[in-house]
Amino acid sequence: MHIAEGIITGVPAIATTAVAAGLAGVGVRQMRAFVKEHPQQKPLLGMAGAFIFFMSLIPLPAFTGTCSHPCGTPLAGILLGPWIAITLSVLSLLLQAAFFAHGGFSTLGVNVLSLGVAGAGVGWLVFHLAKRCGLPIWLSGALAGLLGDVTTYAVSGLILALALVHGPKAHFSLVQYLLFIYGAYLPTQGPIALGEMFLTGFALHYIYQQRPEVLEALRVLTPRKVLLGATTVLGLLLVVALGMPAHAQTAPAKPAQVVRKASPILGLDEAVNERVAADAGVPARAPYLNTESLGDVWNCILLFGGGIAGFILGRWWHLLFVRKEKPTLPTPTPAED
Amino acid sequence: MAHLHLEDVLITERQFEQVPARGAYRWDARVKLALLVLAVVLNIWLAIPWLSGAVLLIGILLLLWSRPPFRRLRLFLLAPLWASCIALLGFALGFGTTPLATWGHLVLYREGLQQGGLVAVRAYCDMVWLALTFVTTPFPRVLATLRWYRLPEIVIDTLAMMYRYSFLLYDEFLRMRLAAQSRGGRSTARREAQVVGRIAAQIFMRAYDRSERIYWAMFARGGE
Numbered sequence: 001m002h003i004a005e006g007i008i009t010g011v012p013a014i015a016t017t018a019v020a021a022g023l024a025g026v027g028v029r030q031m032r033a034f035v036k037e038h039p040q041q042k043p044l045l046g047m048a049g050a051f052i053f054f055m056s057l058i059p060l061p062a063f064t065g066t067c068s069h070p071c072g073t074p075l076a077g078i079l080l081g082p083w084i085a086i087t088l089s090v091l092s093l094l095l096q097a098a099f100f101a102h103g104g105f106s107t108l109g110v111n112v113l114s115l116g117v118a119g120a121g122v123g124w125l126v127f128h129l130a131k132r133c134g135l136p137i138w139l140s141g142a143l144a145g146l147l148g149d150v151t152t153y154a155v156s157g158l159i160l161a162l163a164l165v166h167g168p169k170a171h172f173s174l175v176q177y178l179l180f181i182y183g184a185y186l187p188t189q190g191p192i193a194l195g196e197m198f199l200t201g202f203a204l205h206y207i208y209q210q211r212p213e214v215l216e217a218l219r220v221l222t223p224r225k226v227l228l229g230a231t232t233v234l235g236l237l238l239v240v241a242l243g244m245p246a247h248a249q250t251a252p253a254k255p256a257q258v259v260r261k262a263s264p265i266l267g268l269d270e271a272v273n274e275r276v277a278a279d280a281g282v283p284a285r286a287p288y289l290n291t292e293s294l295g296d297v298w299n300c301i302l303l304f305g306g307g308i309a310g311f312i313l314g315r316w317w318h319l320l321f322v323r324k325e326k327p328t329l330p331t332p333t334p335a336e337d
Numbered sequence: 338m339a340h341l342h343l344e345d346v347l348i349t350e351r352q353f354e355q356v357p358a359r360g361a362y363r364w365d366a367r368v369k370l371a372l373l374v375l376a377v378v379l380n381i382w383l384a385i386p387w388l389s390g391a392v393l394l395i396g397i398l399l400l401l402w403s404r405p406p407f408r409r410l411r412l413f414l415l416a417p418l419w420a421s422c423i424a425l426l427g428f429a430l431g432f433g434t435t436p437l438a439t440w441g442h443l444v445l446y447r448e449g450l451q452q453g454g455l456v457a458v459r460a461y462c463d464m465v466w467l468a469l470t471f472v473t474t475p476f477p478r479v480l481a482t483l484r485w486y487r488l489p490e491i492v493i494d495t496l497a498m499m500y501r502y503s504f505l506l507y508d509e510f511l512r513m514r515l516a517a518q519s520r521g522g523r524s525t526a527r528r529e530a531q532v533v534g535r536i537a538a539q540i541f542m543r544a545y546d547r548s549e550r551i552y553w554a555m556f557a558r559g560g561e
Contacts, residue, residue: 004420006459009384031491040552046498047544050506053499079541091496098471101416104463106381164431172431195530202534203541211542
């Protein structure tokens with residue numbers, strides 16, 4: 001899933017590139033730590049990057065300015081960790097742009113956020129949460145592949161819809177653009193997400209069956225800082241969803257008052273606090289994270305997130321207080337003399 | 338579309354040895370990379386229509402002067418074509434207030450057409466400069482340039498490994514897939530999913546083993 005060159009311009013392009021560069025910087029530090037810990041596995045980073053590179057080189061046309069294909073980042077995220085997978089996705093996107101004119105330089109940041117952060121981050125997170133809940137490795141991998149892919153498409157669609165809705169003289173609302181884009185994605189992305197689900201699940205299952213020591217060496221089976229990772233990934237996704245600068249086409253900023261005049265009922269903030277602040281010479285400005293601009297989408301996200309979190313907590317809360325046994329590797333039977 | 342053809346890349350590598358240097362081929366890779374970044378900044382980050390057009394025109398002229406192999410160049414011309422066409426249509430039908438033509442419920446707007454056209458110009462501008470930089474520069478020189486620009490060593494090493502082993506892994510994947518097909522391993526959708534998963538696992542495990550062998554081979558030759 002690449003957003004094509006030329007779609008995102010101005011401040012959003014700069015902002016997403018800066019965020020992607022920052023994340024890649026963290027990934028580079030993780031790569032150095034990985035090489036320090038496993039010096040003989042240094043070439044594996046290149047191999048894993050090559051794996052992502054191929055997986056995302058099978059394009060199918062989807063909607064305005066995008067094409068679709070398997071991501072490969074959920075599997076890379078599970079095997080090497082999300083930060084390394086993010087950096088590898090940057091390198092893979094660079095090679096694709098340089099040699100196959102796939103994606104682009106100016107949309108590199110946006111594509112890293114969707115493929116790297118959403119794909120690898122969510123894939124890694126779902127895998128470890130599912131494993132912590134006691135699900136078998138193939139099912140954990142399959143869920144990670146599916147949700148990593150779906151989140152990648154969701155983030156790409158959201159970024160594209162935000163860019164379109166803030167374009168000059170847009171005809172439709174954000175929700176309408178989102179529905180249109182996701183509707184257009186569904187026929188191509190649906191089967192690909194299912195394919196990625198099977199691919200990730202089966203690949204992890206076979207690696208575990210045949211070479212469990214590989215997964216052990218890469219610390220796929222040992223517990224990681226899942227809660228910290230969950231907070232980071234969800235925080236980053238929230239920033240992508242809400243912090244995407246509102247003006248994709250570098251239009252001048254709208255004052256906050258213009259937006260609020262649409263609502264006939266004023267709350268305490270607008271009626272009292274802002275008025276007092278304005279009288280004191282500090283007028284209100286537009287918020288950095290404007291959840292109001294998302295309208296019903298924001299309510300839907302909250303509702304959906306609350307439902308999912310409630311289900312997870314209700315179903316598996318007892319596992320938080322139970323000490324889990326460390327997963328043991330299948331030991332080979334000793335040869336008979 | 339952008340399928341991976343080893344020949345398309347190799348033909349460029351061969352050309353560096355066979356064809357006398359001309360145009361952008363003679364330029365220093367550091368200058369080319371700096372010009373590419375400048376072109377992207379002018380084209381995308383500033384996003385001024387006439388400036389994008391001017392940068393595109395300069396890029397096309399330089400590309401014509403350099404005469405890179407068409408087989409490699411066509412990818413850079415064809416890859417953004419469908420995206421630009423869909424963007425042009427999407428914007429033309431979805432944005433604007435001045436109707437130009439109407440077909441039933443579909444209305445073609447002047448502003449949307451201009452906006453879509455700009456997207457196409459911006460896309461092609463970047464693609465032309467990407468082609469001008471990477472089709473006329475051997476990849477080892479690109480890596481040396483990145484090293485000169487002080488990119489972290491680990492990133493450059495990984496990039497070099499990716500470039501070196503991408504085609505090898507892909508070739509292994511194709512061979513395994515062909516072997517599975519010839520054994521009837523892709524008869525049903527479920528079986529096919531299993532086989533592809535098994536191949537992916539095999540490729541990863543082979544890559545894991547190979548990476549260790551490569552490390553020791555490099556180490557034996559004095560590498561780190």
